[in-house]
Each structure stands twice: as C-alpha cells, then as structure tokens.
Amino acid sequence: MTIDPAAPPPRPPGRPRSREADEAILAAALDLLIERGGGATSIEQIARRAGVTRATVYRRFPNLTGLLVRAIEWEYRNTTPEALSWPDVPAMVRDWARHLSEPRSRRLVRRLYGTVDDLPELLRAYDAAYGSHRGRAVRNTLEHASAAGELPLHCDPETLQLVLSGAALQHLAAYPDTTAAQDVEAYFLAVLRQVGFPSPPPAHSTPPRRSTSR
Amino acid sequence: MTIDPAAPPPRPPGRPRSREADEAILAAALDLLIERGGGATSIEQIARRAGVTRATVYRRFPNLTGLLVRAIEWEYRNTTPEALSWPDVPAMVRDWARHLSEPRSRRLVRRLYGTVDDLPELLRAYDAAYGSHRGRAVRNTLEHASAAGELPLHCDPETLQLVLSGAALQHLAAYPDTTAAQDVEAYFLAVLRQVGFPSPPPAHSTPPRRSTSR
Structure with missing residues (x-):
C-alpha cells in the first residue's frame, strides 16, 4: 500500500x-x-x-x-437568502408572523433586547447573523411594492419598515408567546391598514362549485 | 396645662x-x-x-x-392627569417626544421590558403608576382627533395607538439615549406621515416683516 x-x-x-x-x-x-x-x-x-x-x-x-x-x-447558521425572499407584502407579512409566533425565537429576541445595555454584543451578533438579513429582505419587498405602486403614495419604504419593526417589538413585549401565526398575521394586517395598505380581497370570489349531483 | x-x-x-x-x-x-x-x-x-x-x-x-x-x-408619585392631557395629536407627539428624550426614563423603561420574563411585577408596577395613565391619555387624544375628522378615514384609534407605542419601543431599542426631543418628535411625525396624518403646516406663513428703515 x-x-x-x-x-x-x-x-x-x-x-x-x-x-x-x-x-x-x-x-x-x-x-x-x-x-x-x-x-x-x-x-x-x-x-x-x-x-x-x-x-x-x-x-x-x-x-x-x-x-x-x-x-x-x-x-442562525442555516439562514439562507431564499428563506428571506417574498413575492409581495402580504407574503412577507405572513412569513414574519410565522417567525414571530415561534415561542423560542420570541424569548431569545426579548433576551437580546433585554441585555442591550449590558451585553450589546449579543444583539449585534443576532443582527449580523439574522436580523440584518431579514431587515434587508423586508426593505427590498417594500421598495418593490413602492415601485410597483402598491403602497399608498404617502408611504416611504424606510419609515414603513420602521413602523413594522416597531409593531413586531410591541407584539414581543405585550402579547403572549402562545399567539398563533394567523393572529400575528391579523395583527400586522391591522397595522398595515393604518397606513392605508389594502388588505387582500376576501376569499368569497371563489368560482361557483360545479354540481356533482349528476 | x-x-x-x-x-x-x-x-x-x-x-x-x-x-x-x-x-x-x-x-x-x-x-x-x-x-x-x-x-x-x-x-x-x-x-x-x-x-x-x-x-x-x-x-x-x-x-x-x-x-x-x-x-x-x-x-412616578407626582404624575398628574393635567400633565397627560393634550389639545391635539401634534401636541401629544411633542410631549411624548420630550418624555422619550429623557435618558433616565429611557433606561428605566428598557430595564423594565428587559426583565419582563423574570420580574413581570416591575413592568406591571410601571404600567399601574404611569404607563396606563399615559396610554389612556394617548387613546383619548386619538379618539377626539378621530371624532373631529382629523385622522385619515382608514385609521382606527386603537391600532394607531399600538403603532405609536411600537414606534416608541423601537426608538428606545435602536436610537441613542442622547437623541434630542426635537429629533424624537421628527421621528414620530415621520411615523404619522406613514398613516397619512398631515404634518403641521410649515412655518413660512409668518406675516411679512414691517420695514423699520423709516
């Protein structure tokens, strides 16, 4: 050998x-x-x-x-750009709501904000590993929506992102960790209605069912 | 005697x-x-x-x-209802900005949110002594503005209050404690512009200066 x-x-x-x-x-x-x-x-x-x-x-x-x-x-080692890319604002909000309904993520992020005065390195590490990627993806989605004329004219993507991030923090601080993803989504949609963003059309426009009786 | x-x-x-x-x-x-x-x-x-x-x-x-x-x-023993009463939304925002620009208050509120998972009694005590009074006053101001037709039609006071509270939390978490009151006010006004709330008219409508040359 x-x-x-x-x-x-x-x-x-x-x-x-x-x-x-x-x-x-x-x-x-x-x-x-x-x-x-x-x-x-x-x-x-x-x-x-x-x-x-x-x-x-x-x-x-x-x-x-x-x-x-x-x-x-x-x-956050397995974070991929594909996981943070959405076709439109409602899809982005749905994914954000899913993320914000994970009790473990909620507690972790609260801990990072909770020690920002003593151990700022921790929130910085989270931002570098995850938060900044998600933030950039949210900004991209809002900018595309703005360019496509889907946002109200009085909105600018930068401040709107800040409004949504604030709403997420507010949810983390004031709502139970057992909130279901669809309830967090409804919360985000209510916030978006404040800026005049249209909620998705109601689901009553399904085509009439075909009769199967003969 | x-x-x-x-x-x-x-x-x-x-x-x-x-x-x-x-x-x-x-x-x-x-x-x-x-x-x-x-x-x-x-x-x-x-x-x-x-x-x-x-x-x-x-x-x-x-x-x-x-x-x-x-x-x-x-x-918060000296909190009075008079200190938490504003004639309109811009006055409310100006006062909130002043409060949010006090480094001591900022650090205290961050500490209370930072230990909400371990010592929830502390945030509860803050709410009972101060936060709930401020919250009620904000809600009253927004409801009066809504009733007076000063808010965009798509806004409801309850959710708009939540948007503003979220923006305040976001400021506490992400902006330096040295931010001046007028910069915090500008921040709140930018958030309000996202909901379509008109900013106050610019100050160029001052009357023309009288000539003093004779």
Whole structure:
C-alpha cells in the first residue's frame, strides 16, 4: 500500500467528539440564554448543562460573552437568502408572523433586547447573523411594492419598515408567546391598514362549485 | 396645662428620620435598577448605596421585588392627569417626544421590558403608576382627533395607538439615549406621515416683516 500525497490528511481521532462537545456547549449556552438571560448565565452552568467540565468550555471558547455570541451565530447558521425572499407584502407579512409566533425565537429576541445595555454584543451578533438579513429582505419587498405602486403614495419604504419593526417589538413585549401565526398575521394586517395598505380581497370570489349531483 | 384629648398624638420622634431613610433606600433601589437591571440588583447593594444596614432595609420593605415595585411607584408619585392631557395629536407627539428624550426614563423603561420574563411585577408596577395613565391619555387624544375628522378615514384609534407605542419601543431599542426631543418628535411625525396624518403646516406663513428703515 502506498501513500497518496494528494489525499487529505487522516482525520484527527478526537475530531468528531470535539464537534459533538462544541455543539453540546453551544446548545446549552443558547438554552440558558433563552431561559435566564445573558446576565444570569455562567460558564459553570453552561458546562454542567452540556455535561462537560469548565476547563473544556474554556479550552474551546474565549469567555462567556464570546461563547454566547458563537451560540447565537450557531442558532442562525442555516439562514439562507431564499428563506428571506417574498413575492409581495402580504407574503412577507405572513412569513414574519410565522417567525414571530415561534415561542423560542420570541424569548431569545426579548433576551437580546433585554441585555442591550449590558451585553450589546449579543444583539449585534443576532443582527449580523439574522436580523440584518431579514431587515434587508423586508426593505427590498417594500421598495418593490413602492415601485410597483402598491403602497399608498404617502408611504416611504424606510419609515414603513420602521413602523413594522416597531409593531413586531410591541407584539414581543405585550402579547403572549402562545399567539398563533394567523393572529400575528391579523395583527400586522391591522397595522398595515393604518397606513392605508389594502388588505387582500376576501376569499368569497371563489368560482361557483360545479354540481356533482349528476 | 391640660391635655386636649382631641389633639393629634405627638409625632413619634423617629418619624422624620424614618422617611429620610425610606427615601434614601427607594432612590438607591431605583438608581441600581436603572444602572444594572432588576436581576443584577441585591438588597445588599441597595443598603450600601443608601448608607443603611441590610436589617434597616428588611425592616421597611418586604423583599427585593417588593422594594423595586415601591421604588417605581415612588418615581412616578407626582404624575398628574393635567400633565397627560393634550389639545391635539401634534401636541401629544411633542410631549411624548420630550418624555422619550429623557435618558433616565429611557433606561428605566428598557430595564423594565428587559426583565419582563423574570420580574413581570416591575413592568406591571410601571404600567399601574404611569404607563396606563399615559396610554389612556394617548387613546383619548386619538379618539377626539378621530371624532373631529382629523385622522385619515382608514385609521382606527386603537391600532394607531399600538403603532405609536411600537414606534416608541423601537426608538428606545435602536436610537441613542442622547437623541434630542426635537429629533424624537421628527421621528414620530415621520411615523404619522406613514398613516397619512398631515404634518403641521410649515412655518413660512409668518406675516411679512414691517420695514423699520423709516
């Protein structure tokens, strides 16, 4: 047997267990961030929850804030541009409502805003990994709608985006985490009606049913 | 000298010092709540900041949460209905902007929303002492404007109030605490333009200056 010099080096034996430990630590950090908030989470608690020693955590992550930042990036690692692209404003609102009806996302985002004065790195990490992508996609959708004449003339996409983001924050702060996606969608549509945006036509324009009696 | 049985009993000698200690404790609790948040504040820290012993704090207040609730009530003890009454929507927005440009209020309200999952009593105390009064006054102003035909026909006061509250939250979360009142006012007016609410007429309708050359 000869050694092929072009072949990749053999995988170090500890590697897969390493990745497993990394993911256990990241998952534990994220869970604790959501449950208790960044200010009430410690490396000690994360290690215990992940089933590793504190030394293992410190060997892999620089410090608590750095670990929480990595955990947030990890949570949103599968965000794709395709998932954040909508044909029109109602489709955008439907998807935003679906996102805003996930209890885990709601609690996470509340935690990030809740520690913005103490750990601004966390909200910044969320923005870089997810929030800014969603924001850009919302802006694109509103700008296309504006260019297509679908928005009222007195609306500008930038401020309208801000109104919708404010409405989302307001929902996070004041409505229960058990709100169904369709109720969040109705909430967004009510906000859009304030700016004069037409709600979709009611569903009574279905074609008459064909008789099946003969 | 006779004793008048109808006279009020003599003031207990410790009373004025008592009130002083109470206020020192409440002020310390509020400062720490604003600086560090409810979750990172302890009776120990409050006692030290107020210059009293922990035993003194415990003798006067039931527990940490109860003390923070009392501190919030104390902060807003001078709220009067007159301070929350405006002749029209632009005056309301101007006053809201002034309130939203006070760094101390901004940080306090962020702290209350930031601990809503851990200490919901704090946001509830704020609402009871202040938020609900301001909210009712905003609703009254919007309803009067609606009845007077000053709002666009597609607006309803309840949802419009929610839009404005969301915009205020968004400002708290995303704009610097050094924003001037007139910039916050411009922000609210931009939001109102999205709903088609007319901004006040520009100030170029001042009467022509009288010539002073002779």
